[in-house]
Amino acid sequence: MNISEKFWNKKAEGYAKSPISDEETYKRKLTETQILLEKKMRLLEFGCGTGTTAMHHAPHVLHIDAIDISENMLDIGREKANKASVENITFTRSTLIEFNADAASLDVVLGLNVLHLLPDRQSVLTEVARILKPGGVFVSSTACLGNSYLRFIKPIVPLGKLLGIMPDVYVLTKSDLASEVHNSGFTIERQWHHGIKDAVVFMVARKL
Template identity: 85%
Template sequence: MNISEKFWDKKAESYAKSPISDEETYKRKLTETQSLLNPTMRLLEFGCGTGTTAIHHAPHVLHIDAIDISENMLDIAREKASNANIENITFTHSTLTEFNADTASLDAVLGLNILHLLPERQSILTEVARILKPGGIFVSSTVCLGDSLFRFIKPIVPLGKLLGIMPDVYVLRKSELVSEVQNAGFAIERQWYHGMKGMVVFMIARKL
């Protein structure tokens, strides 16, 4: 188990109990995503956490594979899905690369609040493009600290990670994120900003 897994396993219970910080924005994200879904679609969410978003989307698609590196998060997600009588989600302990979905096998991929926590974003985005069908959609929500004073957090991240008080966090700019998504073979159809100083980018992109 790596340091990030340990961090999120330890965080799982408190994370599950914490309220959504901006309910209106969260509902907007759900609505915009669901406007693109249909009952024949197969969807993958990587970094699914405790499963809240996957559970919301499950009634609108055929099946969801929801993956995360934290088994404790997944245990909570499975219980929540069972309590909600949701049976079309498969929760799996895995990274996106380890999951190794078949090429062009999925209609949609969700990566919410996760890209800024991953060291190899471009390879992850390339993998998302590989597993999506042509015309498939990629929905993401990403914190871009590089456009704010929080960019100065970069030097203290390794220490925070070592002490177990913070996960991997990578500082990027919105322009970098846009370029990386486009370079992976996507056309960005929609993007808007929210959070403190508009640091969070919600994006809907389509595989070319």
């Protein structure tokens, strides 16, 4: 079990109980995603956490694979889905690369609040493109800390990880993110910003 997995397993219970920090923005993201969904679609969410977003989208698609590195997070998600009688979500402990979905097998991939936590961001974006059908959609929400004063956390992240008080966090800019998404075979259809200094980018990108 790596440091990030231990961190999120430890945080799972508190994470599940904490309120959404910006309810209005969260609802906007749900709405703008659901406009893209159809009942026949297969969706994958990586970094799904406790499954709240997957639960919201489940009525709008055929099936959701919800994956995360934290088994504790997934256990909470399974319990929530069981209590709500939601049967079209499969929760799996995995990274996106390890999950190894079939090529061109998915209509939509979600990566919300996760890309800035990954050391291998470019390989993950390449994998998203591989598993999406032509014309499939990638929806992401990413903290681009390079566009805010939070970029100065970079030197303290290793210490925070060592002390178990921070996960992996990688500093990137909005232009970094846009370039990486384009270079992975996507066209960006829509994006907007929120959060501190508008540093968080919500993006809808379509596979070419």
